[in-house]
Amino acid sequence: xxxxxxxxxxxxxxxxxxxxxxxxxxxxxxxxxxxxxxxxxxxxxxxxxxxxxxxxxxxxxxxxxxxxxxxxxxxxxxxxxxxxxxxxxxxxxxxxxxxxxxxxxxxxxxxxxxxxxxxxxxxxxxxxxxxxxxxxxxxxxxxxxxxxxxxxxxxxxxxxxxxxxxxxxxxxxxxxxxxxxxxxxxxxxxxxxxxxxxxxxxxxxxxxxxxxxxxxxxxxxxxxxxxxxxxxxxxxxxxxxxxxxxxxxxxxxxxxxxxxxxxxxxxxxxxxxxxxxxxxxxxxxxxxxxxxxxxxxxxxxxxxxxxxxxxxxxxxxxxxxxxxxxxxxxxxxxxxxxxxxxxxxxxxxxxxxxxxxxxxxxxxxxxxxxxxxxxxxxxxxxxxxxxxxxxxxxxxxxxxxxxxxxxxxxxxxxxxxxxxxxxxxxxxxxxxxxxxxxxxxxxxxxxxxxxxxxxxxxxxxxxx
Amino acid sequence: xxxxxxxxxxxxxxxxxxxxxxxxxxxxxxxxxxxxxxxxxxxxxxxxxxxxxxxxxxxxxxxxxxxxxxxxxxxxxxxxxxxxxxxxxxxxxxxxxxxxxxxxxxxxxxxxxxxxxxxxxxxxxxxxxxxxxxxxxxxxxxxxxxxxxxxxxxxxxxxxxxxxxxxxxxxxxxxxxxxxxxxxxxxxxxxxxxxxxxxxxxxxxxxxxxxxxxxxxxxxxxxxxxxxxxxxxxxxxxxxxxxxxxxxxxxxxxxxxxxxxxxxxxxxxxxxxxxxxxxxxxxxxxxxxxxxxxxxxxxxxxxxxxxxxxxxxxxxxxxxxxxxxxxxxxxxxxxxxxxxxxxxxxxxxxxxxxxxxxxxxxxxxxxxxxxxxxxxxxxxxxxxxxxxxxxxxxxxxxxxxxxxxxxxxxxxxxxxxxxxxxxxxxxxxxxxxxxxxxxxxxxxxxxxxxxxxxxxxxxxxxxxxxxxxxxxxxxxxxxxxxxxxxxxxxxx
Numbered sequence: 001x002x003x004x005x006x007x008x009x010x011x012x013x014x015x016x017x018x019x020x021x022x023x024x025x026x027x028x029x030x031x032x033x034x035x036x037x038x039x040x041x042x043x044x045x046x047x048x049x050x051x052x053x054x055x056x057x058x059x060x061x062x063x064x065x066x067x068x069x070x071x072x073x074x075x076x077x078x079x080x081x082x083x084x085x086x087x088x089x090x091x092x093x094x095x096x097x098x099x100x101x102x103x104x105x106x107x108x109x110x111x112x113x114x115x116x117x118x119x120x121x122x123x124x125x126x127x128x129x130x131x132x133x134x135x136x137x138x139x140x141x142x143x144x145x146x147x148x149x150x151x152x153x154x155x156x157x158x159x160x161x162x163x164x165x166x167x168x169x170x171x172x173x174x175x176x177x178x179x180x181x182x183x184x185x186x187x188x189x190x191x192x193x194x195x196x197x198x199x200x201x202x203x204x205x206x207x208x209x210x211x212x213x214x215x216x217x218x219x220x221x222x223x224x225x226x227x228x229x230x231x232x233x234x235x236x237x238x239x240x241x242x243x244x245x246x247x248x249x250x251x252x253x254x255x256x257x258x259x260x261x262x263x264x265x266x267x268x269x270x271x272x273x274x275x276x277x278x279x280x281x282x283x284x285x286x287x288x289x290x291x292x293x294x295x296x297x298x299x300x301x302x303x304x305x306x307x308x309x310x311x312x313x314x315x316x317x318x319x320x321x322x323x324x325x326x327x328x329x330x331x332x333x334x335x336x337x338x339x340x341x342x343x344x345x346x347x348x349x350x351x352x353x354x355x356x357x358x359x360x361x362x363x364x365x366x367x368x369x370x371x372x373x374x375x376x377x378x379x380x381x382x383x384x385x386x387x388x389x390x391x392x393x394x395x396x397x398x399x400x401x402x403x404x405x406x407x408x409x410x411x412x413x414x415x416x417x418x419x420x421x422x423x424x425x426x427x428x429x430x431x432x433x434x435x436x437x438x439x440x441x442x443x444x445x446x447x448x449x450x451x452x453x454x455x456x457x458x459x460x461x462x463x464x
Numbered sequence: 465x466x467x468x469x470x471x472x473x474x475x476x477x478x479x480x481x482x483x484x485x486x487x488x489x490x491x492x493x494x495x496x497x498x499x500x501x502x503x504x505x506x507x508x509x510x511x512x513x514x515x516x517x518x519x520x521x522x523x524x525x526x527x528x529x530x531x532x533x534x535x536x537x538x539x540x541x542x543x544x545x546x547x548x549x550x551x552x553x554x555x556x557x558x559x560x561x562x563x564x565x566x567x568x569x570x571x572x573x574x575x576x577x578x579x580x581x582x583x584x585x586x587x588x589x590x591x592x593x594x595x596x597x598x599x600x601x602x603x604x605x606x607x608x609x610x611x612x613x614x615x616x617x618x619x620x621x622x623x624x625x626x627x628x629x630x631x632x633x634x635x636x637x638x639x640x641x642x643x644x645x646x647x648x649x650x651x652x653x654x655x656x657x658x659x660x661x662x663x664x665x666x667x668x669x670x671x672x673x674x675x676x677x678x679x680x681x682x683x684x685x686x687x688x689x690x691x692x693x694x695x696x697x698x699x700x701x702x703x704x705x706x707x708x709x710x711x712x713x714x715x716x717x718x719x720x721x722x723x724x725x726x727x728x729x730x731x732x733x734x735x736x737x738x739x740x741x742x743x744x745x746x747x748x749x750x751x752x753x754x755x756x757x758x759x760x761x762x763x764x765x766x767x768x769x770x771x772x773x774x775x776x777x778x779x780x781x782x783x784x785x786x787x788x789x790x791x792x793x794x795x796x797x798x799x800x801x802x803x804x805x806x807x808x809x810x811x812x813x814x815x816x817x818x819x820x821x822x823x824x825x826x827x828x829x830x831x832x833x834x835x836x837x838x839x840x841x842x843x844x845x846x847x848x849x850x851x852x853x854x855x856x857x858x859x860x861x862x863x864x865x866x867x868x869x870x871x872x873x874x875x876x877x878x879x880x881x882x883x884x885x886x887x888x889x890x891x892x893x894x895x896x897x898x899x900x901x902x903x904x905x906x907x908x909x910x911x912x913x914x915x916x917x918x919x920x921x922x923x924x925x926x927x928x929x930x931x932x933x934x935x936x937x938x939x940x941x942x943x944x945x946x947x948x949x950x951x952x953x954x955x956x
Contacts, residue, residue: 314535374605383597383641387536390645395672398645402638409634413611413627421615421623455532462535 007057007066010074011117013049014110017042018103025099032098036089039102040436043082050075062181063120069464070116073244073317080237080324081109086440087332088229090339095227101141104134105233112241116248121170121180124245128166131241132159132209135234139226151225158218162208169201182253189256196260202249203264209242210298213272220279223291228338231287232331235294240320243301247313250305258308262392265306270400273299277407285344286334289411290327293370296408297323300382303389303401311391314462315384321457322369322381325447329366332441333359340431346415351424356431360419362441369448371412372405377452384458465511467526467542467592470552473501474559474585478578487573491563494577498560501584505556512549512941523948524594524658533597537653542592545948546941547792551591551719554799557927558711559584562704564920565807568814569617569702576617579609580704587712591719596644596655599724603684603716604637610697610709617702625693625700632693636683640720643676647728660728661952667731674732677725678740684717687777688747691770698769699762703810706762710769711803715795718776722788722949726780730953733783738871740781745875747774752885761809761819764893765802768845771882772798772853778879779860782872783953787863788946790856793938797852797931801844804924808838811917812897815910821893826902830910835898837921842890844928847883852931857883 005012020042024030030038050071058065085092085102095101111130118124136159140152174180176195177188189195207215223231250261276296283289304315336359338344353360369378382405390398433441451457477497484490515525524543531539544552562580569576582605589602607630615626648655650673651663665673683690694714698706726733751771758764772794779791811834812827813819828835844851847858864876902908913921931938 311536368608373607374601379601379604383600384536386641387645387648390649395642395646399638399642402641403635406631406634406638410627410631413630416611417615417623417627420612421626455534455538458536459534 003057004059006053006055007059008064009053010050010071010078011110011113013046014106014113017046018106018110021099021103021106025103030099032093032095035098036085036092037436040082040085043078043085047075047078047082050078058119062183063123064114064117065119066117067464069317072461072464073116073241074113076317076321076324077109077112077237077241080240080328081105081233083324083328083332083440083443084229084232084237086436086443087328088227088232088335089434089436089440091227091229091335094339095141096143097141101138101229104138108132108134108138108233109237112237116241116244118245119182121173121182121185124182125163125166125170128209129163131238132163135230135238138230138233139222141230142225142227145225147225148227149225151222154218155222158208162205162215165201165208166205169198169205172198172201182249186253186255189254191257191260196257199254199257199260200264202254203261206242206246206249207268210239210246211295212268212298212302213275213295216272216276216295219295220288220291224285224287228287228331228335231291232328232335235290235331236324236327239294239298240324243298243305243316243320247305247316251308251313262306262308265302266394266397269299269302269306270397271299272296272302273401273404277404277411280411281407283411284346286346286349286415287344289346289415290330290334293408293411294327296404297370299404300385300401303398304385306394306397307388307391309388309391310462312388314458315381315388317461318458319381319385321461322377322448322451325444325451326366326369326376326378329362329441329444329448330370332437332444333363333366336431336433336437337428341428343428346418348428349415349418350422351427352419355427355429358433358441359431362445364416364419365445365448367412367415371409373409375453376448377450378448380452380458465508465526467508467528467544469504470501470508470588470592471585473497473504474581474588477501478581478585481574481578481581484574487570490574490577491567494563494581495560497581498556498563498584501588502556502560505553508544509549509553512544512546516944527594538597538655539595540598541595541656541658542598543594544592546943546945547719547723548591550792550796550938550941551715552588554715554796555584555587555591555712557800557923558707558803561803561807561920561924562707564916565707565810566702566704567914567916569704571617576613576702579613580708582606583609583613583708584712587716590716594657596647596657596660596724598655599657599720600637600640600644603640603720606713606716607633607637610705610713613705614697614701617705618700619702620700621696622700625696629693629697632683632690636680636690636717639676639680639683640724641680643673643680643725646673646676657723657728665729665731667735670729670732671735674725674729674736677729678721678732678736681717681720681725682777685714685721685777686717686747686770686773688743688750688770688774691747691751694770695763695766698766698806699760703806703813706806706810707803710765710806711799714769714773715799718773718780718791718795721777722780722791727949727952730955733953737781737783740777741872741875744774744777744781745878747771748778748879748882749885752882752889755889756885758889759821761812761821761893761897762806764821764889765805765809768886768889769798769802771886772802772845775857775860775879778875779863782860782864782867783950784863784866785943785946785950786866787860788949789939789942790859790861790863792942792946793852793856793859793931793935796938797844797856797928800924800927800931801841801853804837804841804921804928805845807917807920807924808834808841811913812838816904816907821896823904824897824907825900825904826898827907827910828898829902830907831912833913833918833921837925838898839894840925840928842894844932846887846890850932852928852935855932855935
């Protein structure tokens with residue numbers, strides 16, 4: 001009993017918060033103005049609680065396991081959710097169904113926690129579903145907008161499709177190995193055609209979730225239609241958690257099929273970087289822009305995943321941490337602008353620095369970090385991804401990745417240029433930044449600058 | 465001497481600028497900070513000479529090492545040899561002068577000075593780093609300041625130039641990055657220059673990695689045909705921005721070509737020396753002839769920079785000790801000279817609001833000080849004995865001539881011919897603007913330089929004279945360091 005409490009404490013705390021929200025909802029209800037700070041405090045407590053009482057162990061007949069590395073991954077996701085609750089304050093306050101939104105969001109997060117901790121295909125599949133279905137509902141939260149409903153529909157359909165593919169893969173794995181326990185599968189893989197086929201189905205399902213080209217087509221529309229809080233959650237938290245379990249699957253379970261997945265990974269990584277970047281070049285809507293840029297970022301993550309060693313997994317986890325700060329800062333600024341002015345086009349950002357210097361600097365820092373320019377943490381993140389990729393002596397591969405960094409710099413600079421250089425007679429008015437949003441942005445800004453310069457963070461992840 | 469102060473001083477100055485309350489405070493803090501840096505650089509020079517005089521023959525002095533990212537074997541390792549000391553001195557001169565000539569920047573003053581100081585910080589960090597990763601970090605740190613300085617405070621087609629510069633330099637960085645990772649994995653997981661210089665790297669690997677690193681750093685120092693960002697970037701940048709770009713940033717590339725590419729991969733250097741010589745000879749001649757066609761003073765200096773920087777690369781390609789010493793001297797000399805050149809052009813532009821040679825004439829009467837300085841810097845550019853340009857170029861030629869075969873001699877002669885062309889365009893530009901009758905009545909009421917401009921010009925002129933009249937001290941700094949590099953090439 002005691003073991004259950006400590007090993008599953010992240011999940012239990014989260015479940016506690018979910019139930020609390022549920023009681024508030026079915027009870028008297030609360031005004032958004034009072035509920036939102038409460039939720040923010042709860043999420044902060046949840047985040048802090050993630051650092052204490054961490055133990056390693058297995059539960060439920062080896063279906064669920066946790067290690068200090070997994071606990072750290074959960075902390076990263078907690079941090080991201082807390083930041084979203086701060087940065088999207090403007091939108092959250094206005095939404096008429098605030099408790100439901102957080103119920104869905106936290107359920108999805110709970111699913112991700114179980115997914116990262118799963119040591120069994122059954123639990124993995126269940127938790128993946130728990131992590132994706134609520135998100136589709138969240139995408140529909142701008143109830144009066146048609147695009148939002150369209151995005152949700154696209155999301156649920158593609159999600160269902162990828163789940164189907166995954167289930168097919170799972171059944172083939174079970175058929176060819178006779179087990180659904182992940183550690184046992186690894187021992188029974190011998191590289192037969194059936195297993196390779198099963199793996200390809202697995203891979204395709206992950207590719208949907210990570211929006212790897214050519215499985216990325218749902219991404220831009222869903223991102224554009226959804227409210228920014230959902231988009232941020234999708235692009236950062238959801239991507240991050242899937243990247244974590246994807247690595248575990250490749251490194252721990254499908255290790256015997258390395259010769260199969262390495263070339264697949266390289267090809268898809270290059271395709272993802274190139275296509276994500278080329279499409280991002282032409283986007284006008286800031287949300288679509290960030291959608292394609294996040295596709296390109298996944299391509300870079302795959303570079304490190306291909307390294308197939310500890311250096312690669314460290315680099316990916318570090319990058320996701322940096323990415324949470326950078327991308328959430330960008331979404332935070334976009335959210336403030338969209339909520340107060342309704343503007344989402346990059347052209348509307350012209351002359352933004354004159355009227356909103358604080359927001360401009362935060363957005364510029366975030367974009368430079370995404371582009372991988374020092375002194376921001378993104379520089380270290382990108383460099384470590386490429387270093388990990390180079391460990392297998394695939395120099396032409398990292399050359400392609402490095403050249404892609406140039407393309408990405410070009411489109412990130414477009415936004416910076418609009419804010420700082422382009423003239424505009426009617427720039428966006430000085431915007432109000434409420435205290436939680438400001439706090440969130442300062443955390444993100446500090447994270448962007450400090451995560452890289454404080455080198456022990458990387459070493460700490462490496463030591464886990 | 466603790467080298468950390470060289471990073472600490474500019475960093476603290478930049479942070480102090482951020483919290484300053486008004487424009488006056490910003491300017492004075494920056495000036496005090498930049499003079500502090502100059503003082504530290506001079507102190508470093510003296511301390512370095514003292515150590516050497518006391519027969520401390522270690523390759524790097526004042527070495528320090530702090531572990532960072534231990535799991536990747538990266539450490540904050542720094543130390544200086546003669547080359548670094550000379551470059552740091554150059555940087556500090558240009559930083560002071562840059563701060564002084566920007567005294568009348570009224571648009572977003574705080575941001576301007578902050579970015580300017582950040583640019584200087586990157587250069588200091590770059591020149592003291594002995595770890596490739598940290599070196600690369602400091603090289604890249606200047607991308608944001610450069611882009612914003614040109615894009616916000618620049619003139620002309622500034623957005624285009626800023627974009628072009630940022631992307632081309634990023635391209636160079638991408639090549640450096642790949643080359644750097646190649647070194648890291650072939651030489652036993654280390655970014656440390658001292659460790660890498662002792663590692664055995666097969667000639668085949670060197671032949672692959674050398675072009676990546678040399679071309680990558682070459683983009684920063686206007687290696688032909690990747691020089692195209694130079695004219696646009698320099699002429700669009702604000703005065704201090706041009707000074708920093710041409711005076712400091714381009715030297716980062718030359719330093720990298722030598723310290724990283726040539727020193728760590730000597731076999732690669734030998735293999736590609738011919739190509740380097742051909743490209744730099746083309747750059748020297750092409751730059752000189754292209755300058756003849758320019759009508760805008762800033763473009764004149766930008767193209768002539770392409771030509772002058774070519775001498776540095778030519779010296780490196782010649783692979784003799786004297787030529788490499790000359791290449792380094794040319795870097796220092798050109799850094800001071802071109803900074804002064806851009807400063808003077810800025811002063812003239814601030815008054816006449818034109819940079820077109822044809823629109824000016826007879827400025828000597830109204831602005832005797834500025835015109836005299838303009839004259840001095842022009843003569844330095846065309847290589848008048850007694851000024852720094854002559855010493856540096858002469859050393860390169862002497863070093864190049866030591867290669868006895870026809871190819872090297874022809875290349876040397878071709879490069880030397882450019883001096884004639886330089887004389888033509890420099891004398892023509894100066895003659896038209898400073899001498900002769902005044903062609904524009906509006907220019908009759910112009911005032912001469914202010915105290916800050918005078919101080920900046922005097923500092924840089926002093927630098928030119930110090931190298932030109934008594935080059936011995938610079939030679940003493942550079943030659944032993946060049947010898948170390950040469951020994952790697954000859955395999956001793």
